[in-house]
Amino acid sequence: MVFQSSTYGKVLVLDGVIQLTERDECAYQEMITHLPLCSIPNPKKVLVIGGGDGGVLREVSRHSSVEQIDICEIDKMVIDVAKQFFPNVAIGYEDPRVKLHVGDGVAFLKNVPEGTYDAVIVDSSDPIGPAQELFEKPFFETVARALRPGGVVCTQAESIWLHMDIIEHIVANCCQIFKGSVNYAWTTVPTYPSGVIGFMLCSTEGPAVDFKNPTNPIDADDSHTKTRGPLKFYNSEIHSASFCLPSFAKRVIESKGK
Amino acid sequence: MVFQSSTYGKVLVLDGVIQLTERDECAYQEMITHLPLCSIPNPKKVLVIGGGDGGVLREVSRHSSVEQIDICEIDKMVIDVAKQFFPNVAIGYEDPRVKLHVGDGVAFLKNVPEGTYDAVIVDSSDPIGPAQELFEKPFFETVARALRPGGVVCTQAESIWLHMDIIEHIVANCCQIFKGSVNYAWTTVPTYPSGVIGFMLCSTEGPAVDFKNPTNPIDADDSHTKTRGPLKFYNSEIHSASFCLPSFAKRVIESKGK
Numbered sequence A, B: 001m002v003f004q005s006s007t008y009g010k011v012l013v014l015d016g017v018i019q020l021t022e023r024d025e026c027a028y029q030e031m032i033t034h035l036p037l038c039s040i041p042n043p044k045k046v047l048v049i050g051g052g053d054g055g056v057l058r059e060v061s062r063h064s065s066v067e068q069i070d071i072c073e074i075d076k077m078v079i080d081v082a083k084q085f086f087p088n089v090a091i092g093y094e095d096p097r098v099k100l101h102v103g104d105g106v107a108f109l110k111n112v113p114e115g116t117y118d119a120v121i122v123d124s125s126d127p128i129g130p131a132q133e134l135f136e137k138p139f140f141e142t143v144a145r146a147l148r149p150g151g152v153v154c155t156q157a158e159s160i161w162l163h164m165d166i167i168e169h170i171v172a173n174c175c176q177i178f179k180g181s182v183n184y185a186w187t188t189v190p191t192y193p194s195g196v197i198g199f200m201l202c203s204t205e206g207p208a209v210d211f212k213n214p215t216n217p218i219d220a221d222d223s224h225t226k227t228r229g230p231l232k233f234y235n236s237e238i239h240s241a242s243f244c245l246p247s248f249a250k251r252v253i254e255s256k257g258k
Helices: A025-037 A055-060 A076-085 A087-094 A105-110 A137-146 A164-177 A236-241 A247-256 B025-037 B055-060 B076-085 B087-094 B105-110 B137-146 B164-177 B236-241 B247-256
Strands: A002-004 A010-014 A017-021 A045-050 A068-073 A098-102 A117-123 A147-156 A182-188 A196-203 B002-004 B010-014 B017-021 B045-050 B068-073 B098-102 B117-123 B147-156 B182-188 B196-203
Touching: A010 A076, A017 A025, A025 A055, A025 A117, A025 A147, A025 A182, A025 A196, A045 A055, A045 A105, A055 A068, A055 A087, A055 A117, A068 A076, A068 A105, A076 A087, A076 A098, A087 A098, A105 A137, A117 A137, A137 A147, A137 A164, A164 A182, A164 A196, A164 A247, A236 B236, B010 B076, B017 B025, B025 B055, B025 B117, B025 B147, B025 B182, B025 B196, B045 B055, B045 B105, B055 B068, B055 B087, B055 B117, B068 B076, B068 B105, B076 B087, B076 B098, B087 B098, B105 B137, B117 B137, B137 B147, B137 B164, B164 B182, B164 B196, B164 B247
Parallel strands: A045 A068, A045 A117, A068 A098, A117 A147, B045 B068, B045 B117, B068 B098, B117 B147
Antiparallel strands: A002 A010, A010 A017, A147 A196, A182 A196, B002 B010, B010 B017, B147 B196, B182 B196
């Protein structure tokens, strides 16, 4: 469903759940993309799982070092609807580096040669329903295999206010699979339940990744702003700040994490 | 109105607007209190304007240096309802350092001797309606007069997602009145509109206050946790992080601020 709201502009709804609105999509798309890509030097090959609306692609394409952007989205209608009603989001598809694969992300990842990607971004829906397996250990294993040593993954990881039980489970899973580092960051997205959404940021064994201190600041090169406009939400300070957790969440995540 | 919700516990509503819920009141009360009080060494005299539910009092009373806590709340029914339905919030009134004044905050402040307080916390409702004058220059002048040199004020300052026009106005007013520093911080509160709420943190001329780096960490002395339980939300890292703004807000606030 797509509808026009009075305060948040046009809204995209899938299975009764708000996926994005024109007003606040910047917070989600910019954070899920630049948190991983600004944490490693010169990302070249990036895979997006889900993210059919094109917003993550739009943000990945701000990075001039990137040579290849694969996207695997299972639902072709999301792509078509985004192109029709959300041109400022679907603009991500216009980048010639983008290669679209319509299909199942898990199956796609299994066929990827080991060590292919510098970064994988998992822009999934909630872990109840079709996206459930994207939060389980076998999936994280497939992601880790597809990443180069010291490669990074960023996955949508629910709300600290509502889903600490799910987050605890995801953190524990990630700690077993990702031998580099495992971190949780969060941001404000008013139209998501409880107004916040979090991300798991993990790296594979290899060159160490210090997620909390961006090594590849997007602010430094502003050539991308000519075609895509300035960043609305992300900057290097909010990157580091997003890893600071409220005490109630910190206690749980640090007890599971590393 | 008070009602029981399925996800957020009991909810307090004034004039149709949610004031607090049991689940997320910690984020608001802890941040509006400890952001100012942890930014100055040894706060002794603290004034709370509004905050009739007692939650800010509960948080102020965690600070062992504090000798006097005045509160001026205009609406006695808020106090009575909080004591009846929200005992874990109204517990703030049990501290013997608290002196309650039921009346108009603006009138109260006018009668305060110049330079009385180390900190003033303005826990007001929205600037549309009875609380409007708490966001205007004459009020800020009265607050500044009541503060000692290098004293601090923290006022509720709306949502960066919804009220940038109001925030711009408040920042401009504060910059004219407070000759120390003027800063904007924000936090997540799921049940407030857009899921975030901000605070203006200002200091008067005198010893410099570096709000972004807490000088008086509450985490250091945990004697308060025996009677009031551990802090649920606030910690020193989230204190500093709360001053990092999304780019869209940073551009506006920095153009007005100093």
